[in-house]
Amino acid sequence: MSNKILVVDDAKVVRVSLGKIMKKLGFEIFEAEDGAVALEQMKSHPDIAIIMLDWNMPVMNGYDFLVALRAQPKHATLPYVVMVTTETGMPSMLKALAGGANEYIMKPFSESIIRDKLEILGIEEPR
Amino acid sequence: MSLSERAFTNMHDFLKKNSGISVQKDKMYLLESRLNPLVRKHGISSLEKLVDMVCSDQTSAFAHEVIDCMTTNETLFFRDSYPFNALREIVFPELMAMPSANIRNIKIWSAASSRGQEAYSIAMTALDVLPGADKQVKILATDLSPPAVEYAKGGIYSQFEVQRGMPIQELVKHFKQLGDSSWQVNDKLRGMLSFNVANLISDNVIHTVRHHSEFDVVFCRNVLIYFEVEERRKVIDRIAKVMRPGAYLFTGNGERVEGENSKWEAVNYNKRPFWKMLSAR
Ligand SMILES: C[S@@+](CC[C@H](N)C(=O)[O-])C[C@H]1O[C@@H](n2cnc3c(N)ncnc32)[C@H](O)[C@@H]1O
Numbered sequence: 133m134s135n136k137i138l139v140v141d142d143a144k145v146v147r148v149s150l151g152k153i154m155k156k157l158g159f160e161i162f163e164a165e166d167g168a169v170a171l172e173q174m175k176s177h178p179d180i181a182i183i184m185l186d187w188n189m190p191v192m193n194g195y196d197f198l199v200a201l202r203a204q205p206k207h208a209t210l211p212y213v214v215m216v217t218t219e220t221g222m223p224s225m226l227k228a229l230a231g232g233a234n235e236y237i238m239k240p241f242s243e244s245i246i247r248d249k250l251e252i253l254g255i256e257e258p259r
Numbered sequence: 260m261s262l263s264e265r266a267f268t269n270m271h272d273f274l275k276k277n278s279g280i281s282v283q284k285d286k287m288y289l290l291e292s293r294l295n296p297l298v299r300k301h302g303i304s305s306l307e308k309l310v311d312m313v314c315s316d317q318t319s320a321f322a323h324e325v326i327d328c329m330t331t332n333e334t335l336f337f338r339d340s341y342p343f344n345a346l347r348e349i350v351f352p353e354l355m356a357m358p359s360a361n362i363r364n365i366k367i368w369s370a371a372s373s374r375g376q377e378a379y380s381i382a383m384t385a386l387d388v389l390p391g392a393d394k395q396v397k398i399l400a401t402d403l404s405p406p407a408v409e410y411a412k413g414g415i416y417s418q419f420e421v422q423r424g425m426p427i428q429e430l431v432k433h434f435k436q437l438g439d440s441s442w443q444v445n446d447k448l449r450g451m452l453s454f455n456v457a458n459l460i461s462d463n464v465i466h467t468v469r470h471h472s473e474f475d476v477v478f479c480r481n482v483l484i485y486f487e488v489e490e491r492r493k494v495i496d497r498i499a500k501v502m503r504p505g506a507y508l509f510t511g512n513g514e515r516v517e518g519e520n521s522k523w524e525a526v527n528y529n530k531r532p533f534w535k536m537l538s539a540r
Pocket residue numbers: 277278279280330331332333334335338370371372373374377401402403404407457458459460479480481482511
């Protein structure tokens with residue numbers, strides 16, 4: 133598995149703070165500000181191992197990106213997709229899981245929660 | 260505010276006698292940083308005065324509050340994950356293969372359960388692998404801290420707590436969402452648990468939990484480290500008294516069994532040990 137991680141969020145502050153945590157854990161960070169840019173990033177870096185994915189974004193939202201990603205045979209199960217979102221209702225969680233998300237983080241996130249979720253997915257921190 | 264030598268010694272002895280926890284001299288700062296907020300909260304004139312109050316009435320509600328401040332309650336769901344995987348893959352299959360499996364209940368004790376995350380994680384694991392676990396598996400959750408036990412009983416956790424250690428699939432399966440971004444365990448899960456306050460360093464603990472005995476599995480995790488070695492031995496021997504021979508004990512990552520009178524065999528799961536009780540008493 134590569135150390136590459138794609139952080140998708142329309143808010144720059146979120147991309148920066150999430151990126152900072154993941155970088156500290158040893159990951160190489162790629163960014164996208166919406167689902168459409170994220171699809172482009174996946175085309176250029178198909179070996180990205182984890183996607184941290186916001187839900188509400190302009191142009192293409194996180195859920196639509198997830199469905200489009202999982203529709204590609206080579207991404208049917210990988211990379212891992214972790215939703216990181218203010219959508220904290222149970223129906224959203226069920227929808228994301230059915231759409232192929234692997235984990236779900238309700239904002240606000242913290243480093244401890246992120247590390248727990250990586251451990252749950254069996255992902256070792258590179259550092 | 261800082262503590263005199265005499266007050267430190269009194270506080271040390273009080274804590275050791277009532278909780279088993281042994282605060283070393285070099286952890287003086289810990290005493291001060293945890294107790295100073297109580298001094299302010301109760302408008303007590305000094306830290307010294309607080310120590311006097313606690314030592315003169317060691318069973319008061321205030322004394323309990325002080326003990327609670329000094330014990331570390333930190334916990335999370337599915338902590339370290341391997342104990343729950345070992346339950347799933349080794350312990351439950353073995354229990355189900357026993358000749359008496361379909362007639363008797365499986366009894367599990369979470370012996371320093373803090374706010375209940377450990378006990379509920381055991382219950383979720385059982386429900387995931389054993390059909391009918393809600394009827395057959397009985398889990399007793401105990402802790403020294405009355406507020407922690409009350410919290411566990413309520414089964415309501417914050418958004419932060421439910422994200423610590425818990426896979427999202429378990430959350431959506433076993434919890435219901437309350438309005439204020441908190442989450443409550445389902446009745447099915449809740450119905451598998453019972454709760455009690457119990458102090459591991461007192462022989463009374465055996466009587467408190469005995470009517471649930473004999474246990475097939477005991478979790479005593481991340482509490483032994485706070486005790487000195489003789490205390491640890493005694494605690495392990497007490498626990499052994501309420502386990503059936505062949506039952507399993509899970510200690511914290513890095514905590515080993517040091518019982519005097521009980522014999523244990525290490526079982527390795529992914530290079531981490533848990534313990535099978537060979538004989539006791
Ligand atoms: C760090 S928590 C561990 C919780 C859980 N077992 C885990 O591993 O996550 C330690 C707990 O031990 C409890 N404790 C401390 N001394 C105790 C004693 N003498 N008897 C019973 N519980 C005790 C504390 O109240 C606290 O809730």
